[in-house]
Amino acid sequence: MSEHHDHDHEAPRRHRHPLQPDADDTLTYHRKLEIAVRELLIEKGIFTADDVRAAIEELDGRTPDRGSRVVARAWVDPEYKALLLKDARKACESLGFDMDLFDVTLTVVENTPKVHNVIVCTLCSCYPRMLLGLPPSWYKSRAYRSRMVKEPRVVLKEFGLELPEDVTVRVHDSTADLRYLVLPMRPEGTAGMSDRLVTRDSMIGVALAQRPR
Amino acid sequence: MKGYHDLGGESAGPIETKEKEPTLWEKRVEALLMLLTRRGVLKVDENRRALESLGADAYHNATYAERRVMAISNNLILKGVISVDELSARLAEIDRRADPLP
Known part of the structure; x- marks a missing residue:
């Protein structure tokens, strides 16, 4: 807006270039x-x-790596998994993650061969930020918030996920006080592999955890 | 009657799955909210109530970060942390800056 102004009357500035050159320069x-x-x-x-x-x-610094570590641990440690499903806050705190951001309940829902879980927030964009960081842009979008509870299979297909008809799809609608995280199924034949298998989208439920290609 | 923010079950077009990273100013809004919550100035439910009181027009014509910064400023005015006069004076002053972007 103002890059052609004369700045002689001002103190010299160190940064004359925008910090984020990608469209962050309009003063709305x-x-x-x-x-x-x-x-x-x-x-x-x-x-x-x-x-x-x-x-x-x-x-x-708050990235989905936290969630991945929680899931990967639950995959190898049945006792930890039991705690995670019963008291997710305690299970996350035991890995050293601060859960103080908001006083909210965190509930982890487990995928099985017969049940696939997916999360949404139709009222706002409530999201398990303490484990996944800031929500992706589509999670906050009107289309995702409106449609996921109505036609989850159609929406999942838009993300490239087609589930067999005999798999029950459970949609969990979050609130400010109750956030969900999906515990994806461990892909077969991945014993000993790291938590890199656990993507953010698999913990939202719009994708499955997959073997590396 | 359900509120304008209650979108569950509404019809809508395809989901834009291509992601947009938050810009610096959008992250600043999140940072303000985080600090105000930690300092005990705002509660999560107060923020939610403010978002649900913006009115359908402001809500649907604004982006996520825009809604949130409006909710923050409305709450701060409501609670007397800042005044309308202070805020409008500062907005006018920002307009007069040669290079207002921080």
Whole structure:
């Protein structure tokens, strides 16, 4: 918006290039609102600019790797799996993951040869962030939120997943206070393989955990 | 009557499965929410209530991050953490900046 302005009257700046050159450079009303709110809160001492930076770093560090480790452990350790299905919070905390983000209940639902689980949030975009990080863009989309509870097989097909007719599909609608995570089935013949088999999408339920090709 | 945010079972077009990574400003919105929750300024249910009170028009014409930043600012005003005057003065001041993007 302003790259051709004369900046001689200003202090020199180190970064003249945008941090994210991909379309993050339009100053919309909502972006202004974020800047204004953030600046006011910093001035009021609610938090510092460095707290914001550290929070973004923390968000970036919270990836589906956490969920993968939980699932991979459940695959090899029946006792751990039993705890995970009974008290997921405790099972995750025992691997050292902080679950303090929100005071929410986490429920893990297990896929079997006869039951396939998938998660959605029709009311908002509630998601097991403590284990998977920020939700993917499609999870927040109107189409996914509207349709998953109505025609799950059609939606799953759009993700490339076709399930046999004799497999029951269970859709779990999350709320602010109750989040779900899918425990995918371990692909056959993968004993000794790492948690890389466990993808984010397999823990949402729009894909299966698969053997490496 | 169900709320405008309650989308379950509505008809909608195909799902755009191609992913868009969150931009820096979108992550900042998440960071604000996380910090305000941790500091005890906002509760998760207050955030939800604010999202459900934006009105159908604002809700459906905004992106996820846009909805969330509106909900945050509405809540902060409602709770007296910031005032409408302060906010509008700051927005006007940002407009006058030569290079307003942080």
